[in-house]
Amino acid sequence: MYFKFKNYNIIEFYDQSRFKAGGCVTCPDGKIVNKDKTGCDTITFSESEERMYPPTRTLTSASHTILGESYGYGLYETWESTRYNTSSAGFSAFNTSDTEGYHGALYQYNHGAYTGNNFIVSDYKGDWVKIGLPKPIKLTRYRIYERPSNWTRAPSYFRIYGSNNNKEWTLLHDKNFFEYYSDAHTEGNVVSNEYYKYFALVVNKLIGYDSLESKRDAYALNFGAWYIYGKEQSE
Numbered sequence: 001m002y003f004k005f006k007n008y009n010i011i012e013f014y015d016q017s018r019f020k021a022g023g024c025v026t027c028p029d030g031k032i033v034n035k036d037k038t039g040c041d042t043i044t045f046s047e048s049e050e051r052m053y054p055p056t057r058t059l060t061s062a063s064h065t066i067l068g069e070s071y072g073y074g075l076y077e078t079w080e081s082t083r084y085n086t087s088s089a090g091f092s093a094f095n096t097s098d099t100e101g102y103h104g105a106l107y108q109y110n111h112g113a114y115t116g117n118n119f120i121v122s123d124y125k126g127d128w129v130k131i132g133l134p135k136p137i138k139l140t141r142y143r144i145y146e147r148p149s150n151w152t153r154a155p156s157y158f159r160i161y162g163s164n165n166n167k168e169w170t171l172l173h174d175k176n177f178f179e180y181y182s183d184a185h186t187e188g189n190v191v192s193n194e195y196y197k198y199f200a201l202v203v204n205k206l207i208g209y210d211s212l213e214s215k216r217d218a219y220a221l222n223f224g225a226w227y228i229y230g231k232e233q234s235e
């Protein structure tokens with residue numbers, strides 16, 4: 001990783017207050033410095049306010065560039081484990097005018113419980129949606145909205161993972177109980193000290209698993225929207 005802070009560059013990043021600095025006007029290259037207590041200067045570490053990613057909910061394809069926004073501009077990439085059809089692929093979870101949203105392949109779930117073999121990390125199975133952001137963020141919270149006409153197919157028990165290489169994943173959130181609010185969303189806060197460029201949502205059980213009504217319809221993952229909130233590092 002490489003960061004630039006004021007008049008010198010951060011070569012290695014140990015935690016939020018310790019860095020190895022190089023290319024500095026007044027510091028020797030390779031010196032380890034502290035955020036507020038340094039031998040040469042004070043590094044001001046800052047991060048943005050919590051913001052929504054992507055900044056506009058207008059993704060129309062698996063590789064979509066957002067321009068003209070004050071933050072979060074650049075390339076957004078999405079992937080999905082299975083899909084019902086091309087218009088309901090992973091990107092549609094990030095397009096709010098499309099209430100149908102992401103729709104996985106049929107019969108991957110039985111009465112809301114996952115029966116397939118897809119995963120992000122092998123100890124937790126489920127259909128999944130992944131997104132790659134232009135810049136890493138520290139995930140702070142999320143919201144997931146049902147598709148109004150197919151609410152029993154929305155995520156109920158799920159995990160959220162983060163990655164910086166789209167290969168190795170860190171578990172950030174594990175929701176293992178049913179919780180939906182009256183305006184058809186579930187949400188949660190996430191405590192994470194790391195910045196990640198990729199996020200994955202893996203769904204093991206659908207609302208229909210706990211619902212007495214329309215339980216039989218819960219045989220595919222389908223939801224309207226996934227909102228991601230986080231903070232990015234300021235330069």
Ligand SMILES: [Ca+2]
Binds near residue numbers: 093095099101224225
């Ligand atoms: Ca949508």
